[in-house]
Amino acid sequence: MKKITNKKLRTARAVWRQLDKTYNLCYIVPMNENLLRFGEPNAKLKKLLRVKSIILKTFTLPAGWTCPGAKDCLSRANRQTGKIKDGPETVFRCFAASGEARSPSLRKMVWRNLELLKEALKLDEEAGFENNPHTVALIQRSLPEKFDVLRVHVGGDYFKKRYLQAWVEVATNNPDKIFYSYSKSLHFFADVARPANLVLTASRGGEYDELIDFHGWKEALVVYSEDEAKKLGLEIDHDDTHAAFGSANFALLIHGTQPKGSKASAALSAIKKAIKKANKQQLATA
Numbered sequence: 111m112k113k114i115t116n117k118k119l120r121t122a123r124a125v126w127r128q129l130d131k132t133y134n135l136c137y138i139v140p141m142n143e144n145l146l147r148f149g150e151p152n153a154k155l156k157k158l159l160r161v162k163s164i165i166l167k168t169f170t171l172p173a174g175w176t177c178p179g180a181k182d183c184l185s186r187a188n189r190q191t192g193k194i195k196d197g198p199e200t201v202f203r204c205f206a207a208s209g210e211a212r213s214p215s216l217r218k219m220v221w222r223n224l225e226l227l228k229e230a231l232k233l234d235e236e237a238g239f240e241n242n243p244h245t246v247a248l249i250q251r252s253l254p255e256k257f258d259v260l261r262v263h264v265g266g267d268y269f270k271k272r273y274l275q276a277w278v279e280v281a282t283n284n285p286d287k288i289f290y291s292y293s294k295s296l297h298f299f300a301d302v303a304r305p306a307n308l309v310l311t312a313s314r315g316g317e318y319d320e321l322i323d324f325h326g327w328k329e330a331l332v333v334y335s336e337d338e339a340k341k342l343g344l345e346i347d348h349d350d351t352h353a354a355f356g357s358a359n360f361a362l363l364i365h366g367t368q369p370k371g372s373k374a375s376a377a378l379s380a381i382k383k384a385i386k387k388a389n390k391q392q393l394a395t396a
């Protein structure tokens with residue numbers, strides 16, 4: 111059997127794209143390396159889900175770069191160097207952007223995901239397709255083989271209305287799965303009908319906060335201490351269960367790496383001290 115070289119693969123892909131563009135022949139590009147990459151949940155969540163026998167997967171885009179509604183949390187890691195840059199009104203730094211700053215391989219993956227999506231969206235736009243078949247097909251064929259719950263965006267957000275519409279379609283086509291997102295792209299959600307298995311948690315602290323009250327969406331609020339959450343009457347979600355399965359508002363305790371000298375950084379130090387103290391007391395009484 112003759113060996114297929116990279117050059118031949120590249121040529122085949124280019125021809126396929128051209129045919130696809132010209133004749134809208136098919137939505138499926140049969141190249142495995144053109145699939146979106148999905149990830150695993152963190153260890154804590156994984157343990158909990160194992161107990162519940164749920165398979166959870168995650169999907170991520172470049173944090174900050176794909177977040178048109180971000181304000182209080184806006185931070186971006188440079189694609190090449192990983193250097194973090196906060197936004198003009200950043201109050202607390204985006205956890206996902208800090209992760210990208212530390213990991214070149216994560217940056218590579220999230221930017222690749224974005225490029226593939228942009229390519230598919232462009233094809234849909236150019237062809238004037240209303241229902242985004244290229245983008246829907248790209249997501250659908252990239253979905254992990256086995257999963258029950260998918261967190262859409264650990265980092266990143268719905269960067270275009272068309273892109274949100276594509277996920278709406280994917281969720282509709284997979285009614286036995288749960289797709290959940292935190293989002294600040296609320297201006298897109300306001301115009302799009304969502305199936306029940308695409309669960310939204312509106313993330314407060316963005317450009318479109320007024321829509322949260324207007325639509326009465328479930329919301330998440332970042333707090334600086336357990337006391338603050340208590341005063342607000344909110345439970346703290348430590349493992350995403352409120353986001354994926356709950357219907358009530360909840361709080362998220364500040365975490366990640368925060369800008370030096372900021373209020374968020376001081377709050378984070380206080381939380382870490384309190385945890386250390388509690389652990390010491392536990393050891394002493396054990």
Ligand code: SF4
Binds near residue numbers: 173177179183267
């Ligand atoms: S919207 Fe989410 S991903 Fe985007 S910058 Fe804010 S916290 Fe990060």
